[in-house]
Amino acid sequence: MPLAVGFEEIAANRCFAGWHRRYRHRSATLRCDMVFAVYLPPQADQRRVPALYWLSGLTCSDENFMQKAGAMRLAATLGLAIVVPDTSPRGAGVPGDPDGAWDFGHGAGFYLNATQEPWAAHYQMHDYVVHELPALIEEALPIDARRGICGHSMGGHGALVCALRNPGRYLSLSAMAPISHPLASPWGEKAFLRYLGEDLAAWRAWDACELIAVARERLPLLVDQGEADPFLAAQLRPETLRQACAAAGHPLTLRLHPGYDHSYYFIATFIEDHLRHHAAVLLA
Amino acid sequence: MPLAVGFEEIAANRCFAGWHRRYRHRSATLRCDMVFAVYLPPQADQRRVPALYWLSGLTCSDENFMQKAGAMRLAATLGLAIVVPDTSPRGAGVPGDPDGAWDFGHGAGFYLNATQEPWAAHYQMHDYVVHELPALIEEALPIDARRGICGHSMGGHGALVCALRNPGRYLSLSAMAPISHPLASPWGEKAFLRYLGEDLAAWRAWDACELIAVARERLPLLVDQGEADPFLAAQLRPETLRQACAAAGHPLTLRLHPGYDHSYYFIATFIEDHLRHHAAVLLA
Numbered sequence: 001m002p003l004a005v006g007f008e009e010i011a012a013n014r015c016f017a018g019w020h021r022r023y024r025h026r027s028a029t030l031r032c033d034m035v036f037a038v039y040l041p042p043q044a045d046q047r048r049v050p051a052l053y054w055l056s057g058l059t060c061s062d063e064n065f066m067q068k069a070g071a072m073r074l075a076a077t078l079g080l081a082i083v084v085p086d087t088s089p090r091g092a093g094v095p096g097d098p099d100g101a102w103d104f105g106h107g108a109g110f111y112l113n114a115t116q117e118p119w120a121a122h123y124q125m126h127d128y129v130v131h132e133l134p135a136l137i138e139e140a141l142p143i144d145a146r147r148g149i150c151g152h153s154m155g156g157h158g159a160l161v162c163a164l165r166n167p168g169r170y171l172s173l174s175a176m177a178p179i180s181h182p183l184a185s186p187w188g189e190k191a192f193l194r195y196l197g198e199d200l201a202a203w204r205a206w207d208a209c210e211l212i213a214v215a216r217e218r219l220p221l222l223v224d225q226g227e228a229d230p231f232l233a234a235q236l237r238p239e240t241l242r243q244a245c246a247a248a249g250h251p252l253t254l255r256l257h258p259g260y261d262h263s264y265y266f267i268a269t270f271i272e273d274h275l276r277h278h279a280a281v282l283l284a
Numbered sequence: 285m286p287l288a289v290g291f292e293e294i295a296a297n298r299c300f301a302g303w304h305r306r307y308r309h310r311s312a313t314l315r316c317d318m319v320f321a322v323y324l325p326p327q328a329d330q331r332r333v334p335a336l337y338w339l340s341g342l343t344c345s346d347e348n349f350m351q352k353a354g355a356m357r358l359a360a361t362l363g364l365a366i367v368v369p370d371t372s373p374r375g376a377g378v379p380g381d382p383d384g385a386w387d388f389g390h391g392a393g394f395y396l397n398a399t400q401e402p403w404a405a406h407y408q409m410h411d412y413v414v415h416e417l418p419a420l421i422e423e424a425l426p427i428d429a430r431r432g433i434c435g436h437s438m439g440g441h442g443a444l445v446c447a448l449r450n451p452g453r454y455l456s457l458s459a460m461a462p463i464s465h466p467l468a469s470p471w472g473e474k475a476f477l478r479y480l481g482e483d484l485a486a487w488r489a490w491d492a493c494e495l496i497a498v499a500r501e502r503l504p505l506l507v508d509q510g511e512a513d514p515f516l517a518a519q520l521r522p523e524t525l526r527q528a529c530a531a532a533g534h535p536l537t538l539r540l541h542p543g544y545d546h547s548y549y550f551i552a553t554f555i556e557d558h559l560r561h562h563a564a565v566l567l568a
Contacts, residue, residue, distance in 0.1 A: 265356075
């Protein structure tokens with residue numbers, strides 16, 4: 001396959017008769033160079049395929065999911081591409097956490113559009129993930145506009161918010177161990193205060209539970225959560241999502257799994273159910 | 285499950301209804317503390333299960349295969365345990381490569397018994413993998429003596445040599461991108477010279493092609509190799525294995541895969557074929 005215009009290919013690995021590829025490109029939205037990964041199933045040699053966008057959690061890059069989730073086997077069978085962006089803008093000119101923490105800044109963009117400086121100049125991950133990256137990919141790769149979105153932890157929050165804020169843009173939605181109600185979780189509070197300032201109304205616009213209450217579109221939502229997840233009670237709070245969905249009449253399948261934690265061993269165990277959830281719509 | 289006697293459990297992750305567990309223990313053979321990983325399928329809650337021993341390649345620890353190979357899904361279905369030792373002795377008192385290279389010493393034990401000092405005091409990986417570790421595991425975990433062995437690159441060499449030197453000890457054997465003929469490869473030459481000295485007869489005792497020529501047992505051998513593997517021509521040399529098997533009448537299925545490289549994307553693509561190869565014997 002020829003190199004996509006404007007993308008620098010930095011890795012290509014044959015995998016389940018398709019290709020895992022990594023690209024570097026200049027992001028106008030984020031004002032920095034970004035790397036993302038794509039899995040192209042073998043069907044993409046013949047025709048355009050739909051894509052599942054995967055948003056990773058805190059500290060991850062484009063690599064974690066592709067290396068650890070074990071998603072390519074079934075994606076190759078289904079004919080589903082997987083797109084994995086990085087979790088924040090990066091680079092020498094992009095400010096990180098002032099204290100060097102791992103839960104803010106580099107690797108922790110929270111998939112929102114920051115309004116507060118110095119973050120706002122680069123941290124526009126929502127627009128990057130929802131608009132810039134799909135436009136580039138659908139122009140340059142054999143991937144079409146049938147889009148599903150899923151993610152883990154911070155990326156579960158991201159997937160929910162990206163879909164809920166943009167009705168019609170995604171055909172399918174799911175999340176694994178999402179930060180369900182970030183404006184009432186320590187990770188979310190820290191990030192929202194810095195990225196968005198002190199206005200609670202601004203926080204509500206990036207909170208899945210708040211958005212579900214007023215959503216115009218009701219994509220059926222699959223959520224998996226491990227009951228031995230150490231972040232369950234304080235950070236993830238799936239019961240808030242259950243309550244928000246119940247109050248709004250939003251279709252939710254929330255599965256709680258005894259013994260499972262927050263790791264990729266949990267993700268790997270249930271990722272195929274998520275691929276099938278998306279494929280049932282994207283490949284219908 | 286109670287902690288195995290003499291093992292310190294350092295991680296436990298629920299995965300495909302079974303458990304990924306990591307243990308630290310004191311190795312009498314290697315004279316240092318060692319970490320290994322086990323995947324116990326759900327069937328091990330009820331009965332003892334057979335085990336596939338996986339030997340990893342240069343620079344790896346017990347973690348790479350468990351995180352990246354995607355082997356647990358099918359292992360859980362089949363009822364097959366997976367045991368992954370580290371690739372060398374380690375620790376402050378264990379000498380590594382004098383030049384700090386990654387292809388000798390720590391992470392590069394080559395699964396042999398060194399005879400030359402300062403290596404011989406610790407580098408006895410063959411006896412550790414073949415004898416000490418299985419004895420500990422079969423005593424303390426719900427794993428029995430039905431053993432298969434497989435590995436990648438340096439670990440492919442290791443799997444071949446462990447089985448060929450110990451007829452009757454393994455019921456099944458396979459390898460992925462093995463160093464087929466280490467005494468005629470740069471990686472092998474460097475390691476054998478230091479670990480074994482200058483006596484070519486000593487080298488032959490740790491070389492799969494040499495051992496196949498004189499083997500008393502003919503376990504059917506499955507080998508997968510990517511044709512885009514950058515180490516193919518100089519280090520891995522599968523044609524030497526093909527020639528040795530043909531000359532000796534050793535049953536070999538050697539599959540060359542266009543486009544595939546040396547990475548875990550290659551391993552993930554074909555690992556399930558290896559699990560089935562082993563399960564066909566171990567679970568017959």
